[in-house]
Every structure is written in structure tokens, then in C-alpha cells.
Amino acid sequence: MIPTGDRTDVDTVQLLTPSGERLDHPDYSPRIAHLGPDALRGLYRDMVLVRRFDNEATSLQRQGELALWAQCLGQEAAQVGSGRALAPHDYAFPSYREHGVAHTRGIDPTDILRLFRGVDHGGGWDPTERGFHLYTLVIAAHTLHATGYAMGLQRDGLVGTGDPERDSAVITYFGDGATSQGDLNESLVFAAVNNAPLVLFCQNNQWAISEPTTRQSRVPLVKRGEGFGIPSVRVDGNDVLATYAVTAEALDRARSGGGPTFIEAFTYRMGAHTTSDDPTRYRSSAEEEYWRQRDPIERLRRLLVADGELPDTFVAELEAEAEARGEQLRTAVRAMQAPAAAQMFDHVYASPHAVVESERAWFTEYEASFLDAGATDGGTHR
Amino acid sequence: MTGVERMTFGKAINAGLRRCLEQDPKVLLMGEDIGTLGGVFRVTESLQKDFGADRVIDTPLAESGIVGTAIGLALRGYRPVLEIQFDGFIFPAFNQITTQLAKMSYRSRGSLHLPVVIRVPYGGGIGAVEHHSESPEVLFAHTPGLRVIAPASPNDAFVMIQQAVASPDPVMFFEPKARYWDKGDVDLSVTITATDATDAGEAGDPAASTSGTPVAMDRARVARPGTDLTIAAYGATVAMALRAAEAAAAEGISVEVVDLRSISPLDAATLVTSVRKTRRCVVVHEAPVFYGTGGEIAARITEECFYELEAPVLRVGGFHTPYPVNKVEQAYLPNLDRILDAITRSLAY
Numbered sequence: 001m002i003p004t005g006d007r008t009d010v011d012t013v014q015l016l017t018p019s020g021e022r023l024d025h026p027d028y029s030p031r032i033a034h035l036g037p038d039a040l041r042g043l044y045r046d047m048v049l050v051r052r053f054d055n056e057a058t059s060l061q062r063q064g065e066l067a068l069w070a071q072c073l074g075q076e077a078a079q080v081g082s083g084r085a086l087a088p089h090d091y092a093f094p095s096y097r098e099h100g101v102a103h104t105r106g107i108d109p110t111d112i113l114r115l116f117r118g119v120d121h122g123g124g125w126d127p128t129e130r131g132f133h134l135y136t137l138v139i140a141a142h143t144l145h146a147t148g149y150a151m152g153l154q155r156d157g158l159v160g161t162g163d164p165e166r167d168s169a170v171i172t173y174f175g176d177g178a179t180s181q182g183d184l185n186e187s188l189v190f191a192a193v194n195n196a197p198l199v200l201f202c203q204n205n206q207w208a209i210s211e212p213t214t215r216q217s218r219v220p221l222v223k224r225g226e227g228f229g230i231p232s233v234r235v236d237g238n239d240v241l242a243t244y245a246v247t248a249e250a251l252d253r254a255r256s257g258g259g260p261t262f263i264e265a266f267t268y269r270m271g272a273h274t275t276s277d278d279p280t281r282y283r284s285s286a287e288e289e290y291w292r293q294r295d296p297i298e299r300l301r302r303l304l305v306a307d308g309e310l311p312d313t314f315v316a317e318l319e320a321e322a323e324a325r326g327e328q329l330r331t332a333v334r335a336m337q338a339p340a341a342a343q344m345f346d347h348v349y350a351s352p353h354a355v356v357e358s359e360r361a362w363f364t365e366y367e368a369s370f371l372d373a374g375a376t377d378g379g380t381h382r
Numbered sequence: 383m384t385g386v387e388r389m390t391f392g393k394a395i396n397a398g399l400r401r402c403l404e405q406d407p408k409v410l411l412m413g414e415d416i417g418t419l420g421g422v423f424r425v426t427e428s429l430q431k432d433f434g435a436d437r438v439i440d441t442p443l444a445e446s447g448i449v450g451t452a453i454g455l456a457l458r459g460y461r462p463v464l465e466i467q468f469d470g471f472i473f474p475a476f477n478q479i480t481t482q483l484a485k486m487s488y489r490s491r492g493s494l495h496l497p498v499v500i501r502v503p504y505g506g507g508i509g510a511v512e513h514h515s516e517s518p519e520v521l522f523a524h525t526p527g528l529r530v531i532a533p534a535s536p537n538d539a540f541v542m543i544q545q546a547v548a549s550p551d552p553v554m555f556f557e558p559k560a561r562y563w564d565k566g567d568v569d570l571s572v573t574i575t576a577t578d579a580t581d582a583g584e585a586g587d588p589a590a591s592t593s594g595t596p597v598a599m600d601r602a603r604v605a606r607p608g609t610d611l612t613i614a615a616y617g618a619t620v621a622m623a624l625r626a627a628e629a630a631a632a633e634g635i636s637v638e639v640v641d642l643r644s645i646s647p648l649d650a651a652t653l654v655t656s657v658r659k660t661r662r663c664v665v666v667h668e669a670p671v672f673y674g675t676g677g678e679i680a681a682r683i684t685e686e687c688f689y690e691l692e693a694p695v696l697r698v699g700g701f702h703t704p705y706p707v708n709k710v711e712q713a714y715l716p717n718l719d720r721i722l723d724a725i726t727r728s729l730a731y
Contacts, residue, residue: 120491121485121488121489122489122490122491126493127457127490127493127494128493128494133457134489134490134494136482138477138481138482141450141477141478141481141482142482143450144446144447144449144450144451144453144454144478145450145451145453145454145457145482146454147447147450147451147454148450148451148452148453148454148455148456148457148458149454149455149457149458150454151451151454151455152454152455152457152458152459152460153458155410155436155458155460156458182444182446182474183446183447183450183477183478186442186444186446186447186450187447187450189442189444189447190441190442190444190447190451193442346491346492347487347488347490347491347492348487348488348526348527349487349527349529349551350487350492350495350497350550350551351549351550351551353529353551353600353646353647354600354647354648354649354650355646355647355648356526356647
């Protein structure tokens with residue numbers, strides 16, 4: 001079976017086959033040569049923990065603890081591989097499904113769920129400190145912010161100095177559907193003409209809710225970059241090693257002043273678009289089975305097992321860690337309280353705005369009037 | 383630079399932008415044709431030559447891209463000042479302005495601020511073709527998170543562009559393009575930087591303008607005192623309101639003109655003080671009357687001055703039509719006769 005949107009005439013970088021065998025690539029194998037057994041187990045641990053978190057969140061939504069959840073199930077390699085290629089001083093602009101990237105940036109998973117529980121529009125983390133921007137729900141809008149941020153790095157003299165502690169890059173994540181948006185195309189224009197230190201990381205997970213990639217493009221998405229004069233590469237997004245290698249190369253080019261790169265990570269959204277979606281209405285179980293055979297975690301597990309580098313103790317400890325984190329997450333989410341209603345007036349502006357302040361004052365007084373009335377006449381309100 | 387100089391409205395904005403570029407290395411100008419050409423209205427003339435192409439940036443022809451990349455630059459600590467070439471071309475950027483720019487402070491719970499200024503030459507009366515004469519300010523005033531201001535005089539243009547750049551919030555800066563060639567005295571001794579941001583916001587005494595401290599950008603200004611009726615106007619229509627007040631004076635009617643300066647927030651206190659005195663109010667703007675600034679003012683005045691009013695608040699403005707062809711635009715725009723007609727109707731109550 002040919003997966004949706006696949007085109008055999010496009011080279012796809014792969015360093016690890018679905019059965020867990022290594023492949024050599026003249027350009028990209030050297031990029032992972034330094035990854036020894038510890039590092040590989042680290043990537044494995046990342047992906048296992050991200051999947052566990054993702055499944056816990058899905059369960060929490062089913063239990064009514066979250067309003068919505070957008071799973072990253074199946075995209076762990078694309079996200080962990082690219083995320084682990086980032087330097088601490090690089091900056092990432094995610095869409096709303098980048099839980100694996102968030103994990104690599106040290107974001108507390110509980111903070112991600114604040115948005116999905118409905119107690120926060122953003123998250124609990126400091127974007128500047130983590131080098132990881134807030135999730136953006138308007139498709140492709142953040143790709144322009146990433147481009148502008150990269151233009152800022154240029155002006156700050158943080159590109160092409162040759163100092164690895166100084167040279168920085170920006171990466172932005174988006175999906176196959178986003179490639180149809182004007183903002184993504186404008187990002188490609190602005191990034192190209194400004195030679196911005198930017199990696200445009202497209203996770204082609206084959207589906208934009210119910211629409212296959214063929215409804216977005218008549219050419220492989222990786223070709224979108226070429227028309228803008230941006231070097232472009234397609235990578236097997238379920239291959240964590242290839243994703244790491246391809247992203248590392250693109251980031252190096254960006255940091256050294258070589259400009260933007262477009263990466264199409266060819267992957268699959270194994271879950272639903274969100275917990276409100278029902279994929280059985282638009283795709284076949286055979287297709288889902290095809291991709292289950294290409295599971296990103298399973299192929300790294302096979303490699304590690306074949307190399308004798310996945311001891312039972314490691315597996316057991318990892319399972320215990322995942323279980324403990326799950327327990328912690330469930331407790332933390334259930335403890336998340338709704339903010340006070342008057343907090344809706346906070347931070348609309350950075351400096352006081354007369355309309356907001358007068359409405360805040362009215363609302364506060366109105367709320368207080370219920371307490372007063374309740375105390376005096378048994379709850380008759382004005 | 384000190385002293386008072388007579389200059390056009392457009393030159394006053396140019397001088398204000400120059401002051402901002404001199405004072406703060408993080409200030410950037412971005413827009414279409416603003417560099418080599420100096421802008422289609424020449425408002426940014428010579429600035430690229432003097433401050434370099436990295437700070438006065440000729441952007442690709444993509445409004446959403448201009449605003450979106452400016453958001454990224456602001457996240458990186460820059461203070462971008464954008465030029466949208468004409469009012470009617472702001473709509474490709476509407477998504478970035480309303481869903482992203484306006485909400486970043488809110489959704490980050492105050493950890494991220496976007497001090498971005500969007501300059502918009504707006505309004506009609508210059509005989510232009512379609513999409514070049516519109517007044518879309520209310521669409522932005524209706525968006526929480528944005529400040530919306532419109533200067534009416536060269537001096538205010540010089541001061542308010544500096545206040546807008548100093549503001550920690552996103553500011554929509556509507557420039558009445560038909561007034562670009564009006565001349566007025568500009569006090570070049572006024573310099574406002576981001577460290578004065580609090581002064582550019584809520585703080586500041588409107589009365590202090592006489593003592594040299596500029597009026598805060600969110601405060602209205604009594605442009606002409608009077609006793610019989612208040613005209614509220616801003617940006618493009620203040621000059622017309624002042625002419626109407628002059629004509630009314632010849633008939634023995636004393637009209638007070640309040641230059642709102644800010645649409646969001648709205649300085650209701652200054653308006654209410656005026657209307658409590660005059661007991662009558664006419665609002666004049668070029669934008670369509672339906673769901674417009676005049677409607678908001680009428681509601682506020684009614685709530686605050688119900689027992690003092692002698693007449694309902696009347697509105698003079700554009701009709702609920704697309705901006706018409708320029709051969710009939712003078713019939714669409716508020717003019718002297720229509721303002722005087724509204725004054726007569728108000729006084730007849």
C-alpha cells in the first residue's frame with residue numbers, strides 16, 4: 001500500500017529502517033556518529049515518556065478532566081529527533097501538537113495541559129527561559145513570528161560569528177495543512193529574502209483533520225521550499241536518527257549564516273486530530289495498520305535490542321518512571337483550579353486601559369454585591 | 383533638536399519617527415516602499431538613508447508577513463513601527479493583528495509584550511481609487527488588546543507617534559492622509575522614550591499640555607471651548623469640526639470641539655465633562671455611522687448625562703455603503719453643511 005501523499009520520486013532520508021536496521025547515508029550518517037548507546041537510549045526514553053504523557057492526556061480528556069486533547073501519537077520521532085538537535089539557546093515556535101518538542105525543551109507536561117483544561121490560554125512556562133514559544137492555534141500564524149524572531153537574531157549579531165555558544169537559530173513546527181496557508185508562504189518569502197536563520201519543520205502527518213495531503217498539494221510538500229529558493233529535504237519522520245541528523249544539519253546552516261531550510265518530516269498521525277475527531281469516518285483501518293508497522297518507537301527498540309543495548313533493568317526503570325510521571329500528572333491536573341473570574345481582566349494590556357479598568361471595577365463590585373445581598377436579605381440581587 | 387517649527391503633518395510624523403530612531407536602537411521601521419522611495423506619501427523620506435536598510439526595512443509586498451514578522455521581532459526585543467500603505471490594504475494582516483498581536487500579552491499572562499505600532503494612512507477626500515480612502519478604525523477598537531489613536535494636528539502627530547512607539551502595547555496609529563499637507567507649529571523639544579511609557583499611557587494630566595508636558599495619548603483634548611453644543615471628532619474630521627464651530631459662531635452658537643485623539647481607550651471623562659456643560663453632542667467621523675464610534679459615544683453620554691441632555695446625541699459620518707467612487711465621495715463624507723445641519727437639529731430639541 002502506498003501511503004497517502006507519498007511520491008516515490010522524492011528522496012527520503014532514512015538512517016533506520018522500520019525493522020530496526022541501520023542505513024548509511026553519505027551526508028547524514030556523520031551527523032549521528034557521535035550518538036552512542038547512552039544517547040540512543042536517551043532518545044528511546046524521550047519517545048516512551050512522550051507517548052505515555054500523550055496517552056495519559058487522552059485518558060484525562062475521556063474522564064472529563066480536559067476540554068480537549070490533540071495527540072502527537074506516532075509523531076514522537078519527528079518531534080524528539082528535531083527537538084534534541086536544538087541547542088539550548090535556539091528558539092522553537094510550536095503549533096499545538098508539539099508535545100514531544102516541549103519535552104525536549106524541559107517544559108513541565110502539566111503546564112501544557114493548562115491550555116487543554118481551560119485554565120490558561122497559554123501555558124505555565126516562560127517562553128524566553130525555555131526557548132519554546134507558546135502553542136499557537138491559528139494555523140501557520142506562528143511561522144511568521146519565527147521568521148521575525150530569526151530576523152531579530154541576525155540584527156543581534158547572533159548568526160555566523162563562528163562561536164557555537166553564540167550562533168543561534170529558530171525552528172518552527174507546522175503540519176501539512178499549514179502549507180496551504182498564506183502565512184506559511186509569506187514566511188518562506190520573508191525567510192528567503194532575508195536569509196533568516198530559520199528551520200521550517202513540516203510534519204506531514206498525512207491528514208489535516210479529514211483532508212488528505214492531496215487536498216493541499218499536487219506535488220510532494222518538500223517541493224514547496226524549492227520555489228522560494230530554500231534548500232529542502234524530506235526525511236522519514238518516524239526515524240528519530242534521520243530526523244535528528246537532518247535537523248542538525250539545517251540548524252548548523254542557519255546558525256552559520258547559510259539561511260533557511262525547509263524540512264518535510266514524512267510521518268503519520270496515528271491518533272485522531274483531537275479527542276473531538278473520529279478518524280474512522282475518513283480513513284481505513286488498513287492504512288492505520290500500514291503505519292503501525294512503521295511505529296517510530298518500535299524501530300529504535302529493535303535497533304537497541306539487536307545491539308544488545310536495551311537491558312531489562314533499563315526497560316523496567318523506564319516503565320516505572322513513566323508510571324510515576326503519569327500518576328503525578330493525573331494528580332496535578334485534577335488539582336488545577338479555575339482562576340478567579342476577575343482574572344479575565346488581567347494582562348489584556350501591558351499598561352492600564354480605561355475601558356478594561358472600568359469594566360473590571362464594575363464586575364468586582366457586581367460580584368461583591370451578591371455577597372452583601374446574601375448577608376442582608378437572603379440573596380436578593382440587584 | 384528644540385524649538386517650535388512650522389511643518390506639514392507628514393513631515394511632523396517623519397520628525398517623530400526620526401526622533402524615535404535616534405533615541406532607541408531597537409526601533410525599526412518596516413513597510414512597503416518606505417526605504418528608497420520614502421513611502422508613497424514620503425512620510426519616511428530620508429530615514430533609510432540616515433539609519434540604514436537594517437532599521438528602515440523595505441519589506442516584501444505582504445501585509446500579513448509584515449505584521450507577523452514584526453511580532454517575532456518584538457518578541458526578540460525590537461520595537462517595530464509598521465506602515466500599511468493604505469487603509470484598505472490592512473485586511474490581509476487582519477488575522478495577525480487580531481488573533482496574534484492583540485492577544486499575546488493576554489495569553490502569556492503578561493510575560494510577553496508586543497510594542498508594535500501600525501501606522502495606517504486612512505480616510506478619504508483625496509480623489510483616490512477603490513480601497514484607498516477607508517476608515518476601518520472601529521474594527522480595531524472593537525478588538526481588546528489594541529490601542530487605537532488618531533492625531534489631528536502636526537504637533538499631535540509628532541508627539542503621538544513617539545508616545546505610540548513608547549507604549550508597551552500594540553498601537554494602531556491612524557493618520558488622516560488628507561491632512562498630510564496641512565501645516566502647523568510643532569514643538570520639537572518634546573522627546574518621549576519607552577522609559578516614559580507610563581506617561582504615554584494612563585497617566586498624565588490633560589491640563590498639563592499648557593505647561594509643556596504632552597497630553598497622554600489616550601486622553602482627549604478640548605480643541606475649541608464653547609458652551610452650547612459639543613462636537614466630538616478625531617483625526618480626519620477635527621479640522622472640519624473646527625470650521626463648523628467657526629461658522630456656527632457667526633450665527634451666535636458657541637460650539638465646543640473635543641478632539642478625542644484616542645478611540646481605544648475612549649476618554650469618556652473629558653467628553654462627559656464637556657457635554658454636562660453644553661447638554662448637546664454631535665459626533666463626526668468619516669467611518670460609517672452604523673455600529674461606529676458615534677454609537678459608542680452616544681451610549682456612554684446617554685448613560686452618564688441622561689438628565690443633563692437637551693437632545694439625543696447625533697451622528698454625522700459615512701453611510702452603510704462601501705466607500706463610493708471618488709466623483710461622489712464629497713457627498714459621502716461629513717462636510718460643513720451636514721455638520722451644521724446636525725447642530726441645527728440638535729438645537730431644535
